[in-house]
Amino acid sequence: MAACFILVLQDGGIAGYYTLSSTAVQLPELPETVVRKLPRYPLIPAILLGRLAVDQRYQGRGYGRFLLADALYRSLRSEIASFAVIVNAKDENAKRFYERESFLPFLDQPMKLFRPMSDIEALFR
Numbered sequence: 001m002a003a004c005f006i007l008v009l010q011d012g013g014i015a016g017y018y019t020l021s022s023t024a025v026q027l028p029e030l031p032e033t034v035v036r037k038l039p040r041y042p043l044i045p046a047i048l049l050g051r052l053a054v055d056q057r058y059q060g061r062g063y064g065r066f067l068l069a070d071a072l073y074r075s076l077r078s079e080i081a082s083f084a085v086i087v088n089a090k091d092e093n094a095k096r097f098y099e100r101e102s103f104l105p106f107l108d109q110p111m112k113l114f115r116p117m118s119d120i121e122a123l124f125r
């Protein structure tokens, strides 16, 4: 159950894609500094960015960062409230990619990262 967005080049080639879907997190999963600003709901709504990938032939040309920015902008534009965009990094390389883009790790789940919507809003302001 996810919406898939595909980056199609002018020659029709597919450079990469990502998916977006709804998810939720529990407060104890998050760092205390973040929890302090959130309501005490059992589940906090969020957006899951899944399967972001760039075709090996096109990696290293900025398409990954472009797709990520596109995903963050779509998430921000959504009229449905969410506190952050969340990713599950598939390996250490992917984790480094997201950390460079200001994603923060969950407590005790180092491969799961989030970027608060307030931070994303500031990015596009």
Ligand SMILES: CC(C)(COP(=O)(O)OP(=O)(O)OC[C@H]1O[C@@H](n2cnc3c(N)ncnc32)[C@H](O)[C@@H]1OP(=O)(O)O)[C@@H](O)C(=O)NCCC(=O)NCCS
Pocket (backbone or CB within 6 Å): 051, 052, 053, 054, 055, 058, 059, 060, 061, 062, 063, 064, 065, 066, 088, 089, 090, 091, 093, 094, 096, 097, 100
């Ligand atoms: C991770 C991935 C999406 C990056 O896409 P890309 O098009 O090669 O990345 P870009 O060219 O947009 O690079 C953006 C920035 O991230 C950096 N970067 C790219 N891949 C990186 C990696 N594996 N580790 C750390 N930094 C990385 C680049 O150096 C660049 O920074 P710079 O401009 O300061 O040099 C791509 O390598 C990929 O599809 N990997 C396999 C699938 C995957 O791991 N997806 C992650 C979801 S789990």
